[in-house]
Amino acid sequence: MPASKAIKKSVYSVGGLKGDHCRDRIEHTLSHLDGVTDVDVNLNTRQVTVEYDANVIASGYIEETLQMLGYSIRG
DSSP: OOOOOOEEEEEEEEEOOOSHHHHHHHHHHHHTSTTEEEEEEETTTTEEEEEEETTTOOHHHHHHHHHHTTOEEEO
16 A cells, blocks of 8 residues: 655745746756655745655755755745
């Protein structure tokens, strides 16, 4: 019997977003992480919304990945 999914949504306020290339880089990188089901980057609000399976990936790992890409997490 497969384990049930624990889909969660986290919203990160991100510093350093400068344009389409930043959005594309974040969406590409996060969407390839195991457990991530959806990524939305809003340049106007400077927020990154990520839906993910908490049984597969932790919110902290997503935050670390954003920081490794060179973005700051505000909030």
